[in-house]
Amino acid sequence: MNFEVRNNIASRVARDIPEGAYVNLGIGLPTLVANHLDTNKDIFLHTENGILGRWTAAEEGKEDWDLINAGKEAIQLLSGSAFFHHADSFGMMRGGHLDICVLGAYQVSAEGDLANWHTGNKDAIPAVGGAMDLAVGAKNVFVIMELLSKNGFSKLIQECTYPITGLKCVSRVYTDVATFDIRNDGVYVLEIVSNMTFSDLQKLIPFSLKTV
Template sequence: MDQIARNLLARRVARDIPEGAYVNLGIGLPTLVANHLPKDREVILHSENGVLGQWAAAEPGQEDWDLINAGKEAIRLSRGAAFFHHADSFGMMRGGHLDICVLGAFQVSARGDLANWHTGAKDAIPAVGGAMDLAIGAKRVFVMMDHLTREGNSKLLRSCTYPLTGLACVSRVYTDLGTFDIGDGKVRVTEIATDMSPVELQAVTGVDLDFSPLTIEAGA
């Protein structure tokens, strides 16, 4: 996924975050969401390293490396933001105080299982971080990821083959090909982000897709 596609994906996620939500942005793709939140909407961001408030990426040459997000990227805090010990931050995560967390993933299953910390490969470096705490502590879990692996395999699967981060915790998945709501044993397509047809999208996806939300919207 190139940088333009990454930012388009982040914009789609930012569009769906409601007014007043407390939102954790995970490492990687999710950090871009902070740059696309509507200016007229108050969303309180949370970072596991101990930041709360509103921020965006720091401009080149304006970095203050005491102020970073979970991905160790320099950020520019808006007025009213706060930073604190990461133990307090994990208390917020584990205490159910976050409305949404946005995470990257290697795989997501049809029932919302999340695999995002280890591929199981012998030469891979596992890095769970705070993902387990977020997966069970946030009220809703959004995932941002490429739809396909580099080998062309679907990351949306009937069952995950990688070590799991959390069970049945993912409520929505955003990929470069579409947006998918997970619940009641179904994966519902709420948006196709390309000019693909439903048949073409189904052909590259490792789970059975329910396109009824698109049908309802078209008939509205």
């Protein structure tokens, strides 16, 4: 996924984050969302290594490596941000205090199951981090991912085949092709962001999609 596409998806997620929301941004692509949030909205970002407030990526050459997000990327804090202990941060995550968390994924099922920490390969190093805490603790889980794997298969599938992070926890999926809402009665296409029809999109997904 190239730089422009990555930022387009992050910008799309940022538009859906409402005024007053407390939001955790996961490692990788989700961290880009911080750069696209509406500065006229009061939105409170949370990171599991112990920051609450607002920030953007640090300018090149002006990095302070004592100021990093959960992905160990240098950030620039905005006025009003706060620091606290790692344990307090996890207390916020597990205690239901986050309105939204934005995570990457290897797979998402039709029922909203999330697989984002391990592909099951024997040589892979398991590193679930705080993903399970976020999956069950946040009120809404937004996933950012490419729709298709490197092998050309949909990552949005009927049932996850990789180790599960959380069951029925994903509420929305943002991809380079379309945005999906996962509801009790099915998966709805909210928006197609590429030059394809609904019929073309349906051919990529191994279960029936619905339209709003």
